[in-house]
Amino acid sequence: MNHIYYVECDAAHASNFYFDIPQGHNCWLLVITKTPAQFWVDGELKEYPAHRAIVYRAHQKIYYKACAETYVNNWIRFSSDEAYITKTSLPFGIPFSIDDPDYCHKLFELLVIEHNFNRDYKKTSIDHLLRIMFNKLLESYFHDGFTPQYYNLLKLRSAIQNNPGDQWTVPNMADSLGVSPGYLQSIYKKTFGISCMEDVINSRIRLAKEYLYLFHGTQSVAEIAFQCGYHNVEHFCRQFKQITGYTPRGFQIKDDFAAASVISS
Known part of the structure; x- marks a missing residue:
């Protein structure tokens, strides 16, 4: 107690x-x-x-x-x-x-x-x-490897994951930390085990999955893509399928089928 x-x-x-x-x-x-x-x-x-x-x-x-x-x-x-x-x-x-x-x-x-x-x-x-x-x-x-830039990197990663729709680029992220783009990519991958742009893409696709589920029938794929930081819907669809295995519409159909199965059971 x-x-x-x-x-x-x-x-x-x-x-x-x-x-x-x-x-x-x-x-x-x-x-x-x-x-x-x-x-x-x-x-x-x-x-x-x-x-x-x-x-x-x-x-x-x-x-x-x-x-x-x-x-x-x-x-x-x-x-x-x-x-x-x-x-x-x-x-x-x-x-x-x-x-x-x-x-x-x-x-x-x-x-x-x-x-x-x-x-x-x-x-x-x-x-x-x-x-x-x-x-x-x-x-x-028990965490080894704290570096002088660690807390700045942590703030950057939190900002990426909380606001994936922002226009993230490696040069902009590097400027915000006062380091070179090459050094940022090196220390980010070493610290988190993933590159900064991979983090951006994964966060955007995660957000897109939420929006596709929440706004099904009320917003188009293009509108959702834009809200998630994409200006090219084809590029969005390509990355979405690469990560999830589904097209955006296919993802919505899958959710519709799953929901119908729960209701019928």
Whole structure:
């Protein structure tokens, strides 16, 4: 069972902020930074970049402070007897890089909501959210290969997947990161295992599949293609079939047949 004492998102503090609990709390504390900060680690104060997580167990010395004009973090103080927390492989009192800061921030937002409202499945929801949080922390801790450009690449990939219909080109993407097109393609593939343009195409086809299902009979294939970033409907149809095995119309017929089978059964 887990019990949250307090959880906060985007807690902002001035440059003179510090947090000093020599004997620690009598419970767990998880902090995820959104700005650079200094932490007391191995008997000395060390500076760490933004997007770091640190887990403190009960009665462990806690000391961290701002090292820029503002200090912003997400944090949660809680008790737990769940093995995925009490027997975690994560280090205690040592900051480590976060794989996907935006994802973890959304989990914090949901934890704040669940903690503040007394809903029927509050305890279960909090447990599931904390399980996901600690899974993500483990993924981050055992993730090798963080580069100085990693978080910029992550933002670029999120933008591609959230807005695949934008006019993405390798030169434009490279310019947004301040790197050459060749270097972007190299580090993107190395980081995510897929090229940036393959990511664009896959995201566009995923969106097209949703639109073909949602707007069947109300929008033409050409209109859907345009909304997904294509100015040539033949090019869209060719890429759609290459990835899905169906033409756009064939994809809609397949869905119609599947829906009819469910209704008749």
